[in-house]
Amino acid sequence: MIESVSDLDVLAIVLLLPAAAIMTTLQKNPYHALVVRGLLGSVAALVYALLGAADVALTEALVGTMLAITLYAVAVRSSLVLRLGTIAEHPEDLPAEPDAAPESLGEPASAIPSELETDADLKPFLQDLYAFCQRHYLRLELMSFPDREALAAALRSREIHAASYRVPEADRAADSCTSDSCNYAIEVRVERLYELMRDELNPACVNLRAAPDSEAAASLPTPEPAPEPDTPAPPTTV
Amino acid sequence: MNWIIGTMLLALLVPMYVAFDSQHIWQKMLAFASVSTKSSMLILAISVLRDDWTIGVVGVLVLCVGNAALMLLAQTIKQVDKW
Structure with a gap:
């Protein structure tokens, strides 16, 4: 039967x-790689059908083109996220019962709130952070908390990956801030995120530090309690 | 009839190059839709050439599944595309 298609065409x-x-492996953005993976599934189904394996082609089309990329799209979407806790400027905007459920503790906000844009210090800091997230294909999810204690509790309970807050004027002199002009601090819980932020965020905009009792703090030379061995680190792209 | 297969193969190379070259996610999705449809049409042409209806059924199913996968993936990417 194969003589109806020439050998050159088959090759x-x-x-x-x-x-x-090869195209799939060369993609840097995970979402682009998923689309090209679907393309690879289509081509594979074509090759299997051409070589006479109709059942394999059907399986490849169903699994490789549809099931795998849909599941991976959901997985990539939910894992490539940086949850940043912030302190709400207007506490009345928070949910009525902030401690009712872990999901309702923070209020996701994907865009910069308009009232915060007027803050001259916050804007370059958030822009720098958004640029960092776009470079690493991370989705930035801002979560608001009523005060500093709730923010620290959320960081300890691993609900957020990093916490950002304004450093009070009185504490600024005593802080190990690299620049006098940085009014904001970020505490990062995940070691890999801490390393990336340390290398890439502008130190004039933010004072970066590892959260105590975290993976990032464990990598610092100062003596800290050892992290739990089964701590899952959110994947980040380099 | 081999020239039909050759021409369809050349037409298949165009969206594959676009999928590789483009950095825009929706352009890649369009290229994926194009490759998916073209490859299933190629399967259908081969099934007619060989007079093998098993492959023809697979071609029809790949045509359906490719479009369904595209819609599912587009829905997911649309949610992510805000950033």
Whole structure:
């Protein structure tokens, strides 16, 4: 039966499969890689059908093109996220019962709140943070908390990855701030995020520090309690 | 009839290059839709050439599944695309 399609055509079609696979590995953005993975599934189904394996082609089309990329899209979307806790400027905007459920503790806000944009110190800091997240394909999720204690509790209970707050004027002199002009501090719980932020965030905008009792603090030379061994680190792209 | 297969193969290379070259996610999705449809049409053409209706059924199913996968993926990416 294969004589109806010339050998040259068969060879050319089969060569599309490694070409699509190489294309998939060359993608940097995980979402782009998912789309190209779907393309690879289509090409693989074509090659399997051409070589006479109709059942394999059908399985590849169903699993490789549809199921795998849909599941991976959901997985990538929920894992590539940086949850940043902030202190709400207007506590009355918070949910009525902030401690009712862990999900309702923070209020997700994807955009910079308009009342905060007037803050001359906050704007460059948030812009720097958004640029950092875009560089690493992270989704930034801002969560508001009523006060500093709730923020620290959320950081300890691993609800947020990092906490940002304004450093009071009185504490600023005693702080190990690298620049006098930085009014905001970020405490980072995840070691890899801390390393990336230390290298890439502008020290004039933010005072970066590792959260106590965290993976990031464990990597610092100062003596700190050892982190739990089974701590899952959210994946970050480099 | 081999020239049909050759021409369809050349047409398949165009969206594959676009999918590789483009940095815009929706352009990649369009290229994926194009490759998915073109590859299933190629399967259908091969099934007619070989007079093998099993492959023809697979071609029809790939055509349906490719579009369904595209819609599912587009819904997910639309939620992420805010940033």
